[in-house]
Amino acid sequence: xxxxxxxxxxxxxxxxxxxxxxxxxxxxxxxxxxxxxxxxxxxxxxxxxxxxxxxxxxxxxxxxxxxxxxxxxxxxxxxxxxxxxxxxxxxxxxxxxxxxxxxxxxxxxxxxxxxxxxxxxxxxxxxxxxxxxxxxxxxxxxxxxxxxxxxxxxxxxxxxxxxxxxxxxxxxxxxxxxxxxxxxxxxxxxxxxxxxxxxxxxxxxxxxxxxxxxxxxxxxxxxxxxxxxxxxxxxxxxxxxxxxxxxxxxxxxxxxxxxxxxxxxxxxxxxxxxxxxxxxxxxxxxxxxxxxxxxxxxxxxxxxxxxxxxxxxxxxxxxxxxxxxxxxxxxxxxxxxxxxxxxxxxxxxxxxxxxxxxxxxxxxxxxxxxxxxxxxxxxxxxxxxxxxxxxxxxxxxxxxxxxxxxxxxxxx
RNA sequence: CGGGGAUUGGCGCAGUGGUAGCGCGCACGGUUCGGGACCGUGAGGUCGGCAGUUCGAAUCUGCCAUCCCCGACCA
Numbered sequence: 001x002x003x004x005x006x007x008x009x010x011x012x013x014x015x016x017x018x019x020x021x022x023x024x025x026x027x028x029x030x031x032x033x034x035x036x037x038x039x040x041x042x043x044x045x046x047x048x049x050x051x052x053x054x055x056x057x058x059x060x061x062x063x064x065x066x067x068x069x070x071x072x073x074x075x076x077x078x079x080x081x082x083x084x085x086x087x088x089x090x091x092x093x094x095x096x097x098x099x100x101x102x103x104x105x106x107x108x109x110x111x112x113x114x115x116x117x118x119x120x121x122x123x124x125x126x127x128x129x130x131x132x133x134x135x136x137x138x139x140x141x142x143x144x145x146x147x148x149x150x151x152x153x154x155x156x157x158x159x160x161x162x163x164x165x166x167x168x169x170x171x172x173x174x175x176x177x178x179x180x181x182x183x184x185x186x187x188x189x190x191x192x193x194x195x196x197x198x199x200x201x202x203x204x205x206x207x208x209x210x211x212x213x214x215x216x217x218x219x220x221x222x223x224x225x226x227x228x229x230x231x232x233x234x235x236x237x238x239x240x241x242x243x244x245x246x247x248x249x250x251x252x253x254x255x256x257x258x259x260x261x262x263x264x265x266x267x268x269x270x271x272x273x274x275x276x277x278x279x280x281x282x283x284x285x286x287x288x289x290x291x292x293x294x295x296x297x298x299x300x301x302x303x304x305x306x307x308x309x310x311x312x313x314x315x316x317x318x319x320x321x322x323x324x325x326x327x328x329x330x331x332x333x334x335x336x337x338x339x340x341x342x343x344x345x346x347x348x349x350x351x352x353x354x355x356x357x358x359x360x361x362x363x364x365x366x367x368x369x370x371x372x373x374x375x376x377x378x379x380x381x382x383x384x385x386x387x388x389x390x391x392x393x394x395x396x397x398x399x400x401x402x403x404x405x406x407x408x409x410x411x412x
Numbered sequence: 413c414g415g416g417g418a419u420u421g422g423c424g425c426a427g428u429g430g431u432a433g434c435g436c437g438c439a440c441g442g443u444u445c446g447g448g449a450c451c452g453u454g455a456g457g458u459c460g461g462c463a464g465u466u467c468g469a470a471u472c473u474g475c476c477a478u479c480c481c482c483g484a485c486c487a
Contacts, residue, residue: 017436017448018424022474022479042479090487095442097487113487148413148485223486239486248479324448334446374447385446 005351006049006327008360008372013038013048015372026221027306028153030318033197036326036374043150043158048062053326054305055161058193058233059140060322062163062299065189068179069237071138071165076115076122078142082108084117088277099144117295120280123292130170130284133292135179138165144196152223155262161284161302167295170282172271175293178226179269182297184219186215186265189299194308194321202237204268212268215299216261221310224261229254245327251361262307263300270294318377319399327358328377334366334385342409343384346394349412374399382407 008014020032028045031037035113036051047055063073085091091100091110092247099111112118119137126137143162150158165182168177183199191199197215204212214237216226228235229249234256236243243250245258245330272291275281278309281289305324312319324330329350333343343359350357358378360369373381383395 016423021417021424024480039479097485131480145487147481149481152482254471332446336445339445363445363449365449367449370447372448383446387446 004327004354005347005357005359007347008326008358009153010037011049011358012178013050015375022151022177024107024231025151025153025155025306025310026313027155027309030309030313030375031153031306034318034377037154045154045155045157054320054324055301057324057326058301058304059163061192062140062189062301063386065185065192066136066138066163066165069136069178069185069264070134071136073120073139074137075139075141076112076118078112078144080110080112080118082110082268084412085110086120088117091115095127097146101144112141113145114296114298115139115164116151116166116294117276117278120274120278120294123168124278124280127168127292128281128283130179130282133282134169134174136165136178138163138297146190152221152306154302155294155310156223157302160300163299163301165297165299167293167297169293169295170284170290172293175269175271176293179267179295179308182267183213186267186297186299188376190215190217190264190304193304193311195304195322196311197264198226198228198232198235198261200228200235200261200263201214201239201240202263202266203240210269210271212266215265215312217264217307218259218261219307219310220260221307222260222262224263225258227256227258228338251407260374262303262310264307265297265299266297267298270296272355313377316371317375320377320379322379325356325379327356329355329357329380329382330373330376331357331359331382332369332373333361334369334383335384339384339386339389346384346409346412 015035016033019029023032027364031051032039035048038046038048040046041167058352082091083398093115098113101109103109137240140163142159142162147156150156159221167175169178180252183202187197195217195400197217200216202212204210216224226235227243229240229251231252231254233250234249243255243256247256249256272293274294275291280292282292285289293323308324312321331343333339333387346358377399379399381397388395388406392407392409394409395404396407397404
């Protein structure tokens with residue numbers, strides 16, 4: 001666990017003077033320039049200390065919401081054997097999309113693309129009675145997908161962090177019920193991290209033939225196209241859409257709009273399809289074997305971080321919602337030794353109060369420090385200078401607002 | 413996987429045949445101190461890789477790699 005306060009002079013991952021030229025997406029440009037992430041290869045990014053704090057906050061919000069609906073956290077292996085995936089024929093189906101290779105002994109192995117098979121396998125080994133169901137397991141872990149063309153920074157990568165939840169229930173009714181519960185929990189989690197989502201019907205791809213639902217955040221930086229009602233009660237992904245821009249909403253007759261969106265979450269009902277293929281049953285009250293119903297629910301952690309940046313920023317930089325900001329306060333001292341001493345003691349005070357504060361204690365010009373504060377985008381900027389000290393105050397400015405106010409040092 | 417563009421110090425760039433330069437950053441000294449300050453000194457690159465043409469290649473040719481964009485794909 002990282003400390004709640006950091007001196008910027010000690011922080012690894014300082015801001016860059018220029019935007020990276022090999023990125024065009026807003027999220028990648030800002031996150032790299034501001035020192036949150038580092039690009040390794042196409043579609044693969046490393047998370048620096050500032051970014052790690054944001055990721056942790058998003059993870060914790062998601063954890064809280066999933067724990068609240070009965071989820072139990074586990075950690076599955078990333079490295080997986082071919083045999084497991086062959087049980088559902090997905091080893092073949094996912095050729096070219098899943099990283100598959102041979103280990104030194106010639107055995108076929110792959111990197112986790114998703115985790116239905118290993119999850120089922122693990123539960124299959126340990127659950128056999130209706131008394132043990134339902135059960136809800138989730139993890140937060142890196143997923144690997146061999147994207148033919150990664151793009152849009154963290155929105156579409158080849159290695160990314162995802163929260164994946166799996167529900168194991170005894171019937172379709174129970175699955176449907178939980179599906180709705182997850183949908184509500186997702187909505188709440190996204191709300192908490194500052195993302196407005198549109199609940200959108202979509203296709204299941206190689207996951208399932210049944211329709212699924214996506215949580216779409218409307219932004220031009222998105223890669224999906226959705227058709228949705230202006231009243232917000234209806235939305236379909238382009239791939240299955242039966243309506244068109246300007247058409248009428250089948251629910252309330254409202255106007256249909258076409259928008260770009262980022263799919264930050266996606267929920268699936270597998271039903272008993274996988275269970276039948278994998279001989280995944282439970283013993284019911286009547287003593288008979290019945291298939292376990294599976295639901296699968298994904299939520300992109302790093303993709304959410306990127307989407308937050310797409311949605312919450314201005315020309316100067318990121319504007320983090322308070323719930324996911326790496327720190328709450330960006331403390332800056334402008335001026336000589338006297339100012340430094342004062343700001344040092346304000347920093348100490350904030351530390352004692354366990355306030356999350358990033359203290360830019362560098363000997364840099366005002367322009368550099370202020371520009372960096374805008375770029376990094378913490379919710380509040382506190383400036384200490386000769387000017388504010390004359391009033392025994394610090395200047396407080398919210399990143400999202402223009403207003404500046406003076407706060408008496410004695411009241412901190 | 414098709415089409416297009418790019419690759420030169422940490423970052424951003426210039427250099428179109430004669431043996432590499434600028435800005436920023438970095439290090440040291442000094443002056444500054446409310447919106448990316450200034451002066452001085454200094455470190456740092458065999459120009460993505462391999463092969464070729466040439467007396468001579470960052471520069472020309474071929475192949476390869478990597479990155480970006482458009483499309484296909486998107487589980």
